[in-house]
Amino acid sequence: MLSTITRYSAKLNILMMAGSRMKLELSKVVQGRCRLGQLKEIGRMGQHSLDIPGCLLYTHLGSVPHLTQDTLHTLSSLPTATQVTLSNIAEHQEVLDEFKGGFKTFAGLHDTVLYCSLHDSAAHSPTGHTTNKTVSVWGSGGRTELTVAKFMALQRTVQPDWYQAMADGETWQTGTSRKRVRKSVDRSLAHLDECLMVHQKSQELDGVSVFGVVEGGDILEERLRSARETAKRPVAGFCLDGFQTGAMDQALRSQLIAAVTEELPEDKPRLLQGVGRPDEVLACVEAGVDLFEGFFPFQATERGCALCFRFDVTPDPESAGRARLTVADEERHAAGETQPNGDLNCDDQTHMTRFEMDLKDKRHQDDFRPLVEGCGCYCCRNHQRAYVHHLLVTNELLAGVLLMIHNTSHYHSFFRAVRDALANDKMDLLRRRVLGTVKE
Amino acid sequence: MSTVGGNMAAPITSEADGNIKENSMFLKKTLSAVPPLTLRIVAECPVTKARACDLTLPHSSVSTPVFMPVGTQGTLKGITADQLEGLGCQICLGNTYHLGMRPGPELIEKANGLHGFMNWRRNLLTDSGGFQMVSLVELSEVTEEGVKFKSPYDGKEILLSPEKSISIQNSLGSDIMMQLDDVVSSTVKGPRVEEAMHRSIRWLDRCIAANKHPDKQNLFAIIQGGLDAELRKACLDEMTKRDVPGFAIGGLSGGEEKDDFWRMVTLSTDHLPREKPRYLMGVGYAVDLVVCVALGCDMFDCVFPTRTARFGSALVPWGSLQVKQKQYAKDFQPIDPDCQCPTCKRHSRAYLHALFKSDTAAMHHITIHNIAYQLTLMRSVRQSIVEGRFPEFIRTFMKRMFPSPDQYPGWAVEALTSVNVTLE
Numbered sequence: 001m002l003s004t005i006t007r008y009s010a011k012l013n014i015l016m017m018a019g020s021r022m023k024l025e026l027s028k029v030v031q032g033r034c035r036l037g038q039l040k041e042i043g044r045m046g047q048h049s050l051d052i053p054g055c056l057l058y059t060h061l062g063s064v065p066h067l068t069q070d071t072l073h074t075l076s077s078l079p080t081a082t083q084v085t086l087s088n089i090a091e092h093q094e095v096l097d098e099f100k101g102g103f104k105t106f107a108g109l110h111d112t113v114l115y116c117s118l119h120d121s122a123a124h125s126p127t128g129h130t131t132n133k134t135v136s137v138w139g140s141g142g143r144t145e146l147t148v149a150k151f152m153a154l155q156r157t158v159q160p161d162w163y164q165a166m167a168d169g170e171t172w173q174t175g176t177s178r179k180r181v182r183k184s185v186d187r188s189l190a191h192l193d194e195c196l197m198v199h200q201k202s203q204e205l206d207g208v209s210v211f212g213v214v215e216g217g218d219i220l221e222e223r224l225r226s227a228r229e230t231a232k233r234p235v236a237g238f239c240l241d242g243f244q245t246g247a248m249d250q251a252l253r254s255q256l257i258a259a260v261t262e263e264l265p266e267d268k269p270r271l272l273q274g275v276g277r278p279d280e281v282l283a284c285v286e287a288g289v290d291l292f293e294g295f296f297p298f299q300a301t302e303r304g305c306a307l308c309f310r311f312d313v314t315p316d317p318e319s320a321g322r323a324r325l326t327v328a329d330e331e332r333h334a335a336g337e338t339q340p341n342g343d344l345n346c347d348d349q350t351h352m353t354r355f356e357m358d359l360k361d362k363r364h365q366d367d368f369r370p371l372v373e374g375c376g377c378y379c380c381r382n383h384q385r386a387y388v389h390h391l392l393v394t395n396e397l398l399a400g401v402l403l404m405i406h407n408t409s410h411y412h413s414f415f416r417a418v419r420d421a422l423a424n425d426k427m428d429l430l431r432r433r434v435l436g437t438v439k440e
Numbered sequence: 441m442s443t444v445g446g447n448m449a450a451p452i453t454s455e456a457d458g459n460i461k462e463n464s465m466f467l468k469k470t471l472s473a474v475p476p477l478t479l480r481i482v483a484e485c486p487v488t489k490a491r492a493c494d495l496t497l498p499h500s501s502v503s504t505p506v507f508m509p510v511g512t513q514g515t516l517k518g519i520t521a522d523q524l525e526g527l528g529c530q531i532c533l534g535n536t537y538h539l540g541m542r543p544g545p546e547l548i549e550k551a552n553g554l555h556g557f558m559n560w561r562r563n564l565l566t567d568s569g570g571f572q573m574v575s576l577v578e579l580s581e582v583t584e585e586g587v588k589f590k591s592p593y594d595g596k597e598i599l600l601s602p603e604k605s606i607s608i609q610n611s612l613g614s615d616i617m618m619q620l621d622d623v624v625s626s627t628v629k630g631p632r633v634e635e636a637m638h639r640s641i642r643w644l645d646r647c648i649a650a651n652k653h654p655d656k657q658n659l660f661a662i663i664q665g666g667l668d669a670e671l672r673k674a675c676l677d678e679m680t681k682r683d684v685p686g687f688a689i690g691g692l693s694g695g696e697e698k699d700d701f702w703r704m705v706t707l708s709t710d711h712l713p714r715e716k717p718r719y720l721m722g723v724g725y726a727v728d729l730v731v732c733v734a735l736g737c738d739m740f741d742c743v744f745p746t747r748t749a750r751f752g753s754a755l756v757p758w759g760s761l762q763v764k765q766k767q768y769a770k771d772f773q774p775i776d777p778d779c780q781c782p783t784c785k786r787h788s789r790a791y792l793h794a795l796f797k798s799d800t801a802a803m804h805h806i807t808i809h810n811i812a813y814q815l816t817l818m819r820s821v822r823q824s825i826v827e828g829r830f831p832e833f834i835r836t837f838m839k840r841m842f843p844s845p846d847q848y849p850g851w852a853v854e855a856l857t858s859v860n861v862t863l864e
Contacts, residue, residue, distance in 0.1 A: 060795075060798040061794060061795055061797075063795060063798070063802075064801075065799050065800070066518075066801055066804070067804075068783075068801055068804050068808065069782070069786060070522075070523055070526070071520060071523070071804075094770075095790055095794065098770050099790070106788070106790070107791055108786040108787045108788075108791060140797035141797075365543065365547070366547055366550060368550070378520070382520075382521065382559045384551070386543070386557075387514075387557055387558070387559075390542065390557075391515060393543075394538075394542055396515045396517070396518075397515075397517050397518030397803070398515040398516075398517070398518055398519070398520065400518075400800060401518055401520065401804070402520075
């Protein structure tokens with residue numbers, strides 16, 4: 001296996017960089033690892049740019065969950081890049097082939113950069129179906145098995161601006177053997193090389209960027225190997241896989257990510273898959289991550305919860321007060337009040353976190369304040385907690401719409417706050433603010 | 441053209457001081473009491489009984505004929521207030537039974553009424569809760585007092601009386617309130633129908649007496665009588681003696697034969713005052729709307745367009761389109777190429793078909809389209825009345841909706857003939 005990989009990579013070094021128009025401009029690096037900057041000239045025409053640290057716009061088949069383009073555009077600033085996943089798209093390959101115009105046009109998307117990933121980090125994928133040559137994705141109709149050939153055929157018909165190479169990331173379960181982890185690294189490298197070969201030959205993918213996927217589970221050696229090898233390939237950036245919330249604790253995650261990013265070129269972006277909790281985001285930014293997936297607001301929405309964690313670090317007391325919860329709310333958060341919903345499985349990701357409030361709770365029944373004071377989103381400008389509570393209690397569809405709008409807005413504002421904090425050396429304060437441990 | 445429901449100010453005469461004082465007091469009273477409803481008849485069809493009117497209500501004016509979407513629980517099924525406004529909706533429905541249960545009238549009052557609670561700036565009409573009594577809930581008893589039922593949420597026994605219904609609706613603050621009527625299914629025959637009709641009249645009087653805000657909230661009567669012409673006529677005679685701002689035609693649209701249905705509608709409009717709006721409850725299929733406008737109705741409501749949307753059924757001038765069906769998987773045109781709604785301007789049948797497998801947003805797209813379809817239909821109907829070509833509009837509409845004349849529903853042909861419109 002190893003010699004095959006070496007042979008392929010030798011060939012590839014001669015070939016052109018895969019869609020390497022994407023340029024990373026760093027304006028600041030803290031402790032040699034934590035980066036602030038801009039990813040420029042992204043998109044097929046190189047017409048977009050993305051601030052980092054940043055996050056992607058999470059969608060189901062191109063639609064932000066619950067939202068139409070009208071409700072989506074009540075948000076004043078949307079992330080530049082929209083994420084779609086092959087798990088949603090694979091079953092529609094025939095339709096897209098016949099349509100011929102690419103997914104963006106098919107979905108009637110606004111002007112955006114389309115990023116295509118393999119899996120949906122907010123959806124549970126059964127394991128045990130990966131082979132040396134294939135990975136599987138789960139859509140509404142069941143399982144679709146992908147070879148690299150089929151994977152690339154999908155990319156050619158989707159016509160994204162940027163995609164991740166096919167990879168084997170089934171290492172997040174506890175007790176994954178070292179042998180299995182090694183296999184995932186080998187397979188992912190092999191898949192990457194094959195993807196790049198096909199990419200070079202595909203006219204439809206001209207100007208499209210490919211990210212290599214770094215695997216390695218929780219084994220440092222394998223992580224380093226995967227990082228070093230992937231870095232040798234002509235990719236535009238790197239996905240860090242197998243780190244999802246629930247796979248390992250943050251301490252180990254930070255340690256491994258820091259080690260991995262040491263092996264990656266400074267001038268290429270790093271996208272972390274499967275991590276969205278604000279505290280984990282902050283830690284991973286400090287470990288060297290540039291981009292995150294945007295599924296966390298969706299998960300909170302599905303729980304009937306509104307994101308409400310603070311992220312203001314401005315010295316101005318007035319503006320600092322605007323996003324304030326009541327003293328009672330803060331006390332509850334500090335006390336670690338995170339009641340999981342009753343009907344859930346044990347998946348870590350579906351439990352309510354300390355960063356949100358449960359609007360189904362009776363205490364919101366006659367609370368006529370907005371979800372978060374000072375939040376400028378459509379929901380907070382037009383509606384109150386009591387109304388959203390009512391919608392949730394009566395199982396009304398509008399609850400999902402309003403919560404998705406608010407949660408998306410709150411989360412993306414958080415990323416803006418991260419960038420501001422980095423620029424102004426206030427990361428420490430931001431972390432304490434987000435965790436609710438700032439004493440006033 | 442005529443303006444009705446306006447103020448009748450007493451002339452100030454140059455008689456003795458006492459009289460002048462009295463008259464100017466009267467003047468002050470009437471001028472300050474702007475009626476919460478005025479109807480201006482803009483055009484009347486010379487062939488049928490159709491009218492186009494401007495209905496002025498406290499929150500905004502409404503162009504009739506009008507279709508009112510139903511937002512049962514203080515929300516229109518996934519559509520924001522802004523989106524609904526953007527579609528041109530001027531009035532929609534809320535439901536007293538549901539909102540009376542959850543979140544309850546006290547809370548809604550605290551929220552500045554249903555308008556404040558939903559943040560809806562235009563008009564609201566609330567149903568009395570009577571229909572839900574029949575359709576949704578296990579009935580304990582209907583007595584002269586009111587309707588007794590068991591709350592589905594906590595099992596407690598609740599009495600919905602005319603006074604209670606109006607009290608809740610007063611708290612909701614709707615622009616139009618419906619009386620509590622003794623609702624009997626249109627398929628029921630026999631003495632119960634007559635009993636219900638008479639009781640509804642008595643309950644109307646109790647509702648009128650119970651209305652705390654006659655200056656801001658319009659109470660409509662609901663004509664009952666089932667499918668019995670004599671009973672209906674009796675009800676019409678009695679109820680039209682009450683000076684209510686508008687009348688609804690109730691007790692229909694519940695599974696009765698269409699042949700009976702249209703006859704009761706036209707009988708009702710024959711005996712309802714010209715200068716007051718006529719609201720036909722529970723009617724929403726396109727053909728029914730067009731025919732009943734021809735029979736003289738001004739206002740309609742129905743859950744059908746919004747409910748069917750959530751099942752992927754899109755309403756179009758030639759019927760409906762089941763977006764979830766396989767045949768649309770590769771259909772890259774919009775639901776209706778002529779439709780100007782946000783869904784049709786941006787999305788194809790194929791995309792919506794695919795989206796139904798991935799996200800609830802698919803339902804919202806269809807809901808928006810269906811509301812747009814209904815509102816556009818009514819706007820076109822109104823325009824044709826105003827321009828004096830409503831019969832022609834009806835003929836074109838029917839031709840588009842049905843593949844051939846032998847497929848025109850018999851009842852519709854008869855009903856239209858009765859108002860001098862012959863289809864082919």
